Amino acid sequence: xxxxxxxxxxxxxxxxxxxxxxxxxxxxxxxxxxxxxxxxxxxxxxxxxxxxxxxxxxxxxxxxxxxxxxxxxxxxxxxxxxxxxxxxxxxxxxxxxxxxxxxxxxxxxxxxxxxxxxxxxxxxxxxxxxxxxxxxxxxxxxxxxxxxxxxxxxxxxxxxxxxxxxxxxxxxxxxxxxxxxxxxxxxxxxxxxxxxxxxxxxxxxxxxxxxxxxxxxxxxxxxxxxxxxxxxxxxxxxxxxxxxxxxxxxxxxxxxxxxxxxxxxxxxxxxxxxxxxxxxxxxxxxxx
Amino acid sequence: xxxxxxxxxxxxxxxxxxxxxxxxxxxxxxxxxxxxxxxxxxxxxxxxxxxxxxxxxxxxxxxxxxxxxxxxxxxxxxxxxxxxxxxxxxxxxxxxxxxxxxxxxxxxxxxxxxxxxxxxxxxxxxxxxxxxxxxxxxxxxxxxxxxxxxxxxxxxxxxxxxxxxxxxxxxxxxxxxxxxxxxxxxxxxxxxxxxxxxxxxxxxxxxxxxxxxxxxxxxxxxxxxxxxxxxxxxxxxxxxxxxxxxxxxxxxxxxxxxxxxxxxxxxxxxxxxxxxxxxxxxxxxxxxxxxxxxxxxxxxxxxxxxxxxxxxxxxxxxxxxx
Numbered sequence: 001x002x003x004x005x006x007x008x009x010x011x012x013x014x015x016x017x018x019x020x021x022x023x024x025x026x027x028x029x030x031x032x033x034x035x036x037x038x039x040x041x042x043x044x045x046x047x048x049x050x051x052x053x054x055x056x057x058x059x060x061x062x063x064x065x066x067x068x069x070x071x072x073x074x075x076x077x078x079x080x081x082x083x084x085x086x087x088x089x090x091x092x093x094x095x096x097x098x099x100x101x102x103x104x105x106x107x108x109x110x111x112x113x114x115x116x117x118x119x120x121x122x123x124x125x126x127x128x129x130x131x132x133x134x135x136x137x138x139x140x141x142x143x144x145x146x147x148x149x150x151x152x153x154x155x156x157x158x159x160x161x162x163x164x165x166x167x168x169x170x171x172x173x174x175x176x177x178x179x180x181x182x183x184x185x186x187x188x189x190x191x192x193x194x195x196x197x198x199x200x201x202x203x204x205x206x207x208x209x210x211x212x213x214x215x216x217x218x219x220x221x222x223x224x225x226x227x228x229x230x231x232x233x234x235x236x237x238x239x240x241x242x243x244x245x246x247x248x249x250x251x252x253x254x255x256x257x258x259x260x261x262x263x264x265x266x267x268x269x270x271x272x273x274x275x276x277x278x279x280x281x282x283x284x285x286x287x288x
Numbered sequence: 289x290x291x292x293x294x295x296x297x298x299x300x301x302x303x304x305x306x307x308x309x310x311x312x313x314x315x316x317x318x319x320x321x322x323x324x325x326x327x328x329x330x331x332x333x334x335x336x337x338x339x340x341x342x343x344x345x346x347x348x349x350x351x352x353x354x355x356x357x358x359x360x361x362x363x364x365x366x367x368x369x370x371x372x373x374x375x376x377x378x379x380x381x382x383x384x385x386x387x388x389x390x391x392x393x394x395x396x397x398x399x400x401x402x403x404x405x406x407x408x409x410x411x412x413x414x415x416x417x418x419x420x421x422x423x424x425x426x427x428x429x430x431x432x433x434x435x436x437x438x439x440x441x442x443x444x445x446x447x448x449x450x451x452x453x454x455x456x457x458x459x460x461x462x463x464x465x466x467x468x469x470x471x472x473x474x475x476x477x478x479x480x481x482x483x484x485x486x487x488x489x490x491x492x493x494x495x496x497x498x499x500x501x502x503x504x505x506x507x508x509x510x511x512x513x514x515x516x517x518x519x520x521x522x523x524x525x526x527x528x529x530x531x532x533x534x535x536x537x538x539x540x541x542x543x544x545x546x547x548x549x550x551x552x553x554x555x556x557x558x559x560x561x562x563x564x565x566x567x568x569x570x571x572x573x574x575x576x577x578x579x580x581x582x583x584x585x586x587x588x589x590x591x592x593x594x595x596x597x598x599x600x601x602x603x604x605x606x607x608x609x610x
Contacts, residue, residue, distance in 0.1 A: 030399070036399050036402070036403075087586040088585060091589050092589075093398075094339075094345055094538075095542075095585050095589050098539065098542050098585045099582055099586075101535055101538075101578075101581065102578040102579065102585065103578065103582065104578070105574050105577055105581065106574070106575050106579060106582070108574060109572065109573070109574030109577075110575060112571075113571055219531070219532075223407075223410060223531065226403045226406070229403070230404065234399065261417075262414065262418060265411050268407040271404075271407060272392060272404060272407060272408075275395070275396060275400070276395065279400070
């Protein structure tokens with residue numbers, strides 16, 4: 001019983017880590033630009049497909065393919081920001097959301113066209129199972145957790161330690177004052193989208209390797225990502241991490257001990273319950 | 289006064305031609321699409337009430353359609369209740385659920401509200417999908433009594449034409465009710481909440497009551513739309529009531545013109561007919577639809593109704609110059 005519990009917690013932390021990674025990409029975009037970037041899930045799936053092709057056709061190793069695909073994702077992010085979101089940045093926020101929906105359709109359509117409707121699993125050679133007492137961990141899961149932690153730390157360091165990161169925080173706090181300080185505010189959204197999309201691509205790779213990529217999967221993940229965001233507090237980076245782990249763990253516990261078909265319901269109920277007690281999220285700052 | 293006159297004449301012309309549509313449109317497929325668009329008008333007017341007028345974007349309209357569709361279908365199929373009765377019950381049942389959903393959801397604002405309602409839509413979908421003994425799961429419910437056949441026996445038109453008139457009636461009544469509502473004190477309070485919620489609260493209006501009202505009313509309309517859909521097609525499964533469907537309702541409102549009475553009507557026809565026309569593009573359909581959406585949002589952010597209004601004004605200007 002206890003070992004099964006620990007097993008579920010570890011599985012939950014893996015999936016929760018992926019949720020955190022996705023939510024991180026969403027939260028920087030939301031926190032700094034105020035855009036509900038719904039197309040993030042589709043970008044992640046595109047990244048997953050791309051890595052699958054790099055593995056199969058080019059023969060790169062799994063993590064090598066991720067290292068190639070992340071910069072490609074960043075370029076795509078910059079392109080999307082420039083040609084889809086920037087034209088509506090002065091309009092009401094709902095218009096950016098509609099753009100996001102349009103982008104989701106375009107990217108999903110492109111995925112379908114390029115990679116077909118069949119489900120894709122990215123093959124890796126990290127299939128050894130490590131036994132710790134009665135608890136079993138697949139090697140790949142360990143690497144996924146490790147990489148996720150590294151990516152999250154790297155991004156936090158970038159935002160908190162570098163001068164570009166400082167410029168990003170300045171724009172988030174006060175756009176007008178940032179302009180007066182000589183920050184090129186048109187460059188910031190491009191940087192944000194580059195980071196966000198690169199993280200999304202990594203998340204897509206992990207989803208593809210641990211589970212599967214298929215049409216429509218991206219939406220499910222982005223919805224989870226938003227749930228994590230709400231749970232942790234919109235725009236909060238630690239919130240995205242904590243929220244992701246909470247949703248991931250409660251989901252796997254629910255699947256293991258209550259009912260696997262209703263695991264998503266339970267994840268959402270946790271989110272709604274937290275919303276009622278703390279409308280600003282677990283780690284969010286109270287607005288108003 | 290003159291403007292009111294033009295409105296009246298315009299409405300009369302549109303409704304008059306709508307009454308003869310089944311005689312003009314001989315291809316059943318187009319009439320079928322028109323009926324779907326009219327059902328969408330009911331749903332989109334609801335979405336507009338909360339999104340366009342009150343300023344709260346809900347992403348649950350698809351789920352509420354599902355509640356309406358399943359409750360009416362189940363009551364008529366499993367309990368054998370008369371279809372008219374179960375259809376009339378759909379707004380009430382959906383409204384009741386909406387009170388339960390709206391009460392916690394409306395404690396939060398903006399994107400928070402949108403995502404919480406989206407989560408409720410997911411919950412509704414998952415329950416419809418997994419509660420097999422009641423809903424039939426993925427396979428859905430078949431042999432739902434079709435209102436078209438019933439009506440056809442009463443008024444003598446073909447089943448399709450009969451249902452067309454029913455859908456038209458529903459769309460006209462819902463739009464009319466929204467018009468009455470928007471021009472009432474309640475409607476003005478809703479608009480006030482959109483424009484400045486804190487101020488509206490400050491002058492002593494019980495805003496939570498009005499917000500809940502708008503949410504419940506919009507869900508009821510979605511429920512009615514769902515009920516109409518179930519008794520039109522005769523078959524339902526959970527895939528019709530996904531988050532995607534809720535997003536379509538948002539699109540209908542935005543594309544047509546948010547916060548206008550005509551917008552949802554125009555938008556409903558766009559979201560039903562445009563994807564059908566894009567079938568020619570087959571593989572590229574999703575991409576083309578998405579691109580149209582993006583371009584429309586960039587180049588006419590206020591919707592079709594606004595753009596056409598501007599054009600008409602310009603034309604009037606040219607005429608009076610002469």
